[in-house]
Amino acid sequence: MAKYISTLVLLLFCFICSAQSSNKSFVVKQINADIVPDGILDEPSWEIADSANEFWQYFPLDSVQSKKQTDIKMLYDDDNLYVGIKVYTAGSDYAIESLKRDFRAGNSDNITLLFDTFNDGNNAFLFGINPYGVRREGLVSGGGLNLNGFTISWDVKWRGDSKIYDGYYTAEMVIPLTAFKFKEGETKWRFNSYRFDTQSNENSTWMHIPQNQNIYGLTFMGDMVFEKPLGKYRTPLAFIPYINMITQKDFELNDPNSNIKVGGDAKVAIGNSMNLDITVNPDFSQVEVDNQVTNLTRFEVSLPEKRQFFIDNSDLFGSFGGGRDANPFFSRRIGIAKDTADNSIENKITGGVRLSGKLTKGLRLGFLNLQTGEDLDEQIASNNNTMLALQQSVFGRSNIGMFFINRQTFKDYDFQDSDDRYNRVAGVDYNLISNNNTWNGKFYLHKSFAHNSGSRDLSSGTFLQYNSRNWNFFEDIVYIGEDFRSDLGFIRRTDIFKTATMFERIFWPEDSALQTHSFKLFPILTFSPDNNFLNTDYEVMGSWESKFTDLSEINVVYNNTYTYLFEEFDPTDKDDAIPLPGEIGYHYNSISLEYKSDSRKRFAYAIQPTMGTFFNGDRYSIQGEMFLRFQPKVFLSLAMNYDKISLPDPYASADIWLISPKIDVTFSKSVFWSTLVQYSNQRDNLGLNSRLQWRFAPLSDLFIVYNDNYFVNAFEPKYRSLNLKFTYWLNI
Template sequence: FDTQSNEQSTWVRIPQNQNIYGLTFMGDMIFEKPLGRSRTPMAIIPYVAAGTFNDRENQNQENRLKVGADAKLSIGNSMNLDVTVNPDFSQVEVDDQVTNLSRFEVGLPEKRQFFIDNNDLFADFGGARDANPFFSRRIGIAKDTAGNTIENPILGGVRLSGKLNPKFRLGFFNIHTQKDEANEIPAFNNTMLALQHVVFARSNIGFYFINRVAFGSDDFITREERFNRVLGVDYNLISVDNLWNGRFYLHRSFQPDVSGKDLSTGASLNYNSRFYGGFTDWAYIGENFRSDLGFIRRDDIVKGTTGFSRTFWPENSYFNNHRFQVVAQQIWSPSLDMQLTDYTFRGSWEARFRDQSQAEVQWRSQYTYLFDSFDPTGSDGIELPAGSDYYYNTIRLGYGSDRRRIFSFRGQSTIGDFFNGQRLSIEAGATVRIQPKAFLSMQVNYDQITLPEPYSSADIWLIVPRIEITFSRSLFWSTLIQYSNQRDNLGINTRLQWRFAPLSDLFLVYTDNYYVDTFSPKVRSINLKVTYWLNI
């Protein structure tokens, strides 16, 4: 990459419209002699974590000492066995807070290393947005008796993943979580088997089985919580030249006292050439389909999305390329005689300039039918009634500067209708890179929701400064501050990491949270964790 001249050079020819980071067009490295079998290394990574936790709202303070270990064993050259006992994730950076103006749950990315390794083998089934049967964030998180999301500690687990041969991948895990009787959370055993085999030139067929079983016979375990099993098969189409790709899947769930309408199925097809692009994506999710370890935003839908795009590559212009795109999406409810419940039509123009800056203009027209009452501001005000429907239009403008520069910025604004009112949204961000010592960033989101009386209006702020400092090759410090008045939380997370030996670390993590309206304290914790990598 020659960033000064904006030139990219590759070993093998990659078409200009294709992803330069993907494996599609990689060449084959052929060695003069076979590499032979490696020895079978084994690593044990014990840890000790000590900390203090203070729930100042409920006047609950406790000191914690936790000991556990991970183990890694290479089986041949392409398989890995991972074992974890009493894992601790206190050193993992806290989740990014987001402003949620939708009716649905937000899927946050996985940050725990045990679940990240080879995660695509388990998570790449179904439809990523609407019908993902496995979402690793479900493991180790549960709801308490008040419906709040809390940690559900993992007692231990094993994971086997890798290649059995150049065309056959295998993934298996079994993870057991702890019983929490005070919060009426049973112990769960979570198992998944995933298989993937290459067919034809580059396509593959995948199979998976998920089994989640509750242990014990406590009175607080409902019958429907006893078990949830999901079985599915996916066919992933990838053409030799990568112009065509698609997915076809059929999944079924099994749970107590449920029969029928328990399927999730879909098909998608994408075409991507230098000048033209198009896709169609269809999904059906039955009202009884359930995956306790998945991310299913809503059930009882038939969803269809289709889009077309035209890309231009002008010569001797300020543009590197620019693109026009139109996308239409409809959602119907099978249980209501295929009533149309949502539609979105959007048209957009996107441009990439020679200096690597970007611009976008988008117009969107939407229709929404509310099955349940809903407060668009998320402020516990008077809710829009169930059974009502709304038509609204918005326009969005966005610009991002050249990210190669020491200082870069981005911003976008959305204005238009929002249910029965108006919306003005402004998102802005800036970064400063002082290589190799520091990375500084600031994100500011502002949403003004104006609804007619008697419904609530709101000014929603999300402010997120971030600081990352590299003192040396072994000493690092990062701080994340998040202010969200929608969540009524000001969170501070600061972490000092000392890598005192190869792959061995000492972490000191301080976390503090406050209510923003009264600036009164909520929860504070300080954790010290030491991990050490032992090769055997």
């Protein structure tokens, strides 16, 4: 028996240990001359630089060379990496969303560079630029398997510009080596580049990537070989102080006040591969207002983290467990608390530290400690919030991660339950990424600790996905005990055993306007272990999804749903509504049709009507978005969601609206104005957020932010504020 087990283990090891291959490379030569990043490749140094060229088409085909080629050259010295790019095009009618930094790439002309500086196929730095010289930077984690591992919220100082010519444009980048993390003495980085070309209707990549893989995935990368080993750069220190003057009024409490806040962040590089973030009295008022959503479920909705302090190496902290049901650490929990009316309000963060990066070639460390303040009027306790995470690479690109989370109150509060004094969670995850991303998966086991908690305090799960050109399959199994609790996590519900299975057959027609289409079957079943494994929910989804060569889409989805209500529930969320009775199951179904137009056009839109039954009644919904570009300076958008819920008497019916128009104006690359209006009668709120931003120096800004909120039904003011904020990024 031991012989067969040993053979199985050896085969599994060989299967997952096979590393990604690199069959393209170029040399990055060392220079002493200066390069001015004006977008014009006129420095003599570019003549001696090696090239990364011969791009492959990724879309609409992935089997031919790109029609319009790209040439990338790189040089370096002790302080900077220099990048020179020449991009050939069919003309000069470029699609540009705006002049604002950190643009979306997929709906406009641009080129992006990916640098895997530790050669592990898991994490990469991203830098991009468009024909107008607008820049973006970001981070890719988890091998780039999905959008959860992609963010452009990360910021770092670097310079770059572009120049448009007849039939091509050029770009230059000067990226400080301190912007990267890498091992001292490294001789090569893995590299890839992808480009969007709206005029030729093609996307292309330097390395050949099949279309069933993400264009930003880190499996298919070549090598950039440094002429001499990289040294140890000097330890950079960045201070980012701020001053924020705010005047505000809560009309419900008739509480006007004005104050001045002062604080800031510091960023300290520890060696070439670790980063220490320090924050004192942080202020996040410059962060864009969250988009409101219509929620017809019984459960909380998660929203993405946008605060810069939490972004760098965020996967080290936030990727444990299951992202949808069992995420033990969700950074948005820090700085948010419930008031006496059970409303979510800001909870002041007094300060904290965050250490993250590589300890060795295969071992990553993450440590976070933040202190939140008390608010006795709202019965909010002061808490210390800590997380320690370790992640060790194994079998090539796979890794094992371990973590410990502690949320603890150090003072005794009369209003606080003894059960809420502390909450701790510990766990281990194994993340699998195989050769060419054919298989990927996750296996985890977590345990929580709290005062007087019960014994059903485990959270565990397994996820395994197979992805090939014609077939896609995954199985996701989750168990969360009734007593499992993570105060700093996102746990949608407890006491569940859930299984989600997805089968997809993908077709790639030849010589057709249809780029690809697929049939998908997606059943989800949820059981309650504490109720003799009662089937509390199931949803069986069948769909046909299609994408056309002009990037438009048509999707048809059918859902058959069952929900068992343990407690009474009102999906309309009306104050005076009679809720649906509990301890009963409801069967309902729906069908939806979605159309998305080509998002690269000056005018683009998406619309999705849905109709069917809903609990014991009926539901008709329509979602839509419209976008209009007066490029490159004005971008208009309108999002709309309408739900008509018709339940039989005596239960409530409702017409639920969510309407969100937005205007973005970029007067230049340094002056931006955006205004978002959000009307939601479900939340009884009409909100306006208007923000003027002047970027007077790299990553240094002056903000004027105006917020105004009204009750919808009475149209009375709810809350109003005016912020004037100054922040400056100072490198030492």
